[in-house]
Amino acid sequence: MTGVAADWLEGLSSAVLADYQRLMQAYNATYKIPDILKFKSAKEIFSRKQEDRENVDDFVAHMRKIGKVIGADEKLLSYAIRNGLKSPIAAYVTQQKPQNLDGLLEAARVAEFTCPAKQPQDVAISEQLADLKAEIRRK
DSSP: OOHHHHHHHHTSOHHHHHOHHHHHHHHHHHHSOOHHHHHHHHHHHHHOOOOTTOOHHHHHHHHHHHHHHHTOOHHHHHHHHHHHSOHHHHHHHHHHOOSSHHHHHHHHHHHHHHSOOOOHHHHHHHHHHHHHHHHHHHO
16 A cells, blocks of 8 residues: 555554454445535436536536445446536437447537537527526515
């Protein structure tokens, strides 16, 4: 082990190091992901949307990381990613009927490359409309 993990290992007593079961218990107590973080990640995987300035590769990488935390299978992760992609990209990906996550990512890259990006004025207008909607709801 290196870095922080090596420091942690060196800090263990010789009794813990000599007993594999105790070593694994100490490891799990220190490094195992708590259930509350799994719940948070499960919530995020179904609610996260690709941001306006976020490219497909970064979005999919983040979603894969969340999927790993909760132990999501490829099919579930594929649905979650499609749900979170920008609408024109998601539509193209769905039309391509990818068979796996690599195919999904490839189709999303093509869509991202061919779909026109929002112009700054489009983003500004969208933000103003969102503010106006929020104001109307308050009344």
